Amino acid sequence: MILRLFAVAATAFLMVGCQTVDTTQAGAVGVERHQRMAVSAEDMNAGAQKAYSQMMAEAKAKGVLNNNPAHVERVRAVAKRLIPQTAAFRKDAPAWKWEVNVIGVPEMNAWAMPGGKMAVYSGLIDKLKATDDELAAVMGHEMAHVLREHGRERASQQMAQGLGLAIFGAVTGMGDVGMNVAQMAMDVTLTLPNSRTHETEADRIGVELAARGGYDPRAAVTLWEKMQKGAGGEPPKFLSTHPSHEDRIKDLRTYAARVMPLYEKTAKR
Numbered sequence: 001m002i003l004r005l006f007a008v009a010a011t012a013f014l015m016v017g018c019q020t021v022d023t024t025q026a027g028a029v030g031v032e033r034h035q036r037m038a039v040s041a042e043d044m045n046a047g048a049q050k051a052y053s054q055m056m057a058e059a060k061a062k063g064v065l066n067n068n069p070a071h072v073e074r075v076r077a078v079a080k081r082l083i084p085q086t087a088a089f090r091k092d093a094p095a096w097k098w099e100v101n102v103i104g105v106p107e108m109n110a111w112a113m114p115g116g117k118m119a120v121y122s123g124l125i126d127k128l129k130a131t132d133d134e135l136a137a138v139m140g141h142e143m144a145h146v147l148r149e150h151g152r153e154r155a156s157q158q159m160a161q162g163l164g165l166a167i168f169g170a171v172t173g174m175g176d177v178g179m180n181v182a183q184m185a186m187d188v189t190l191t192l193p194n195s196r197t198h199e200t201e202a203d204r205i206g207v208e209l210a211a212r213g214g215y216d217p218r219a220a221v222t223l224w225e226k227m228q229k230g231a232g233g234e235p236p237k238f239l240s241t242h243p244s245h246e247d248r249i250k251d252l253r254t255y256a257a258r259v260m261p262l263y264e265k266t267a268k269r
Contacts, residue, residue, distance in 0.1 A: 023149045024089040028262060029204040029255050031148070033197070038156035041149065045115035048151070052117035056101060064104040068122055071102045075120050078135050078215075082143060085212035089147050089205060100139075108227065112142035114151045128226050133219035136210040141220075144205035150198045203248065204255045211263035217256040221249060 019037055026032045059065040066072045079100045086093035098116035106123040124130060124138065145151065207217040228245060 021149075024147050024205070027089050027205060027208050028259055029208050031201050031204055033201070035149070035153050036156065037149070037152055038159045039152055041114075041152060044149075044152040044155060048113035048115050048117055052099070052113050055119075059101075059103050066102050067104040068102060071104075071120075071122055071125055074125075074132065075100055075102055075135065075139070078132060078139055078213075079118070081213040081215070082136060082140055082209050085209050086143065086147055088208065088212060093147060110138050110142055112146045114146060114149065116143070116146055118142060128223070130223065130226075131219065133210070133216045134223040134226070136213060136215035137206060137217075137220035137223045140206035140209035140213075140215075141202045142206075143209060144202040145198065147205065148198070148201055150202070153198075154195075199248075200251060203252055207252065207256050208259045208262065211256075211259040212266060214263070214266040217259050217263055218253075220252045220256060224249060224252065 020034050021037055022032075023035060024031065056065060079098065083098050084094050086096075093116075096116045098118070100118040100120065102120050102122055102125075104122045106127070107121045108124045108127055109121040110119065110124055112118040118139070120135075120139070125135070128134070130138070203220065207220050210220070211217040224245075
C-alpha cells in the first residue's frame with residue numbers, strides 16, 4: 001500500500017510539476033529532442049551564479065584565477081567569437097551574461113554552468129598544446145551543454161528522485177529531503193556524469209558553433225585523439241566516457257563534415 005502511494009505521488013509530480021520544453025532550435029546538425037523540466041531556468045541560473053562566484057573566489061584566494069594572461073587572452077578571444085553564434089540555436093543566448101575564466105591548475109578540464117558561467121583549466125591548454133581551433137571545440141561543446149540546459153534537465157531528474165524519496169519518507173515516517181539549487185548546479189556541472197544523449201548533443205552543437213565562429217570543426221576529432229593519448233586512454237573530466245571512443249570519433253567526423261560549408265563560408269569573409 002505504501003509503495004502504491006509512493007508511485008502515485010511520484011507520478012503526479014512528474015505530470016504536474018514538469019513542463020515539456022524545446023530549449024534550442026535544431027541548427028544545421030539537427031538536434032531535436034523534447035525535454036522535461038521541473039526546475040525553473042531562473043532558479044537554476046541563480047544557483048549557478050552563486051556557485052560560480054564561490055568557486056572563482058576560492059580560486060582567487062589560492063592565486064590560481066587567471067594567473068596566466070596569455071591563456072586568458074586566448075580563451076576569451078575564442079569565447080568572443082563563439083558567443084554570437086549561439087543565436088543559431090537560441091535567439092536570446094548572445095545576450096546572456098557569459099563569463100569565462102582560466103583556472104591555473106594542471107588538470108585537463110573545462111566546464112560551463114547554467115547561464116553561461118565557464119572555466120577552462122590551464123592543464124588542458126598546456127598538456128595538449130591545444131590550438132585555437134581545438135579550444136573552440138572544447139568551449140563549443142561546453143556552451144552546447146548550457147544552450148541545451150542539460151544541467152537544468154539533470155537537476156530536474158534529481159529533484160524528481162529527491163521528491164520521490166521525500167514522499168516515501170513522509171508516508172513511512174522516515175524524514176524528508178532538502179534541496180539547495182546552488183549545490184545542485186555545482187553537482188550537475190562538476191560531479192554527475194553527462195548521459196550518452198547529452199554528450200552526443202553537445203558534440204554536434206559544439207562543432208556547429210565552432211564552424212560558425214570560423215574555427216575548423218574537424219579540430220574536435222584531433223582534440224579527442226590528443227586527449228586520449230594525453231590522458232593515458234582516459235578522457236579528461238569534462239568529457240563523459242560515453243559514448244565510446246570509436247562511436248564518438250565516427251559521429252564527430254560525420255557532423256564536422258556536415259558543418260564544413262559553414263566554416264568555409266565564414267573563412268572566406
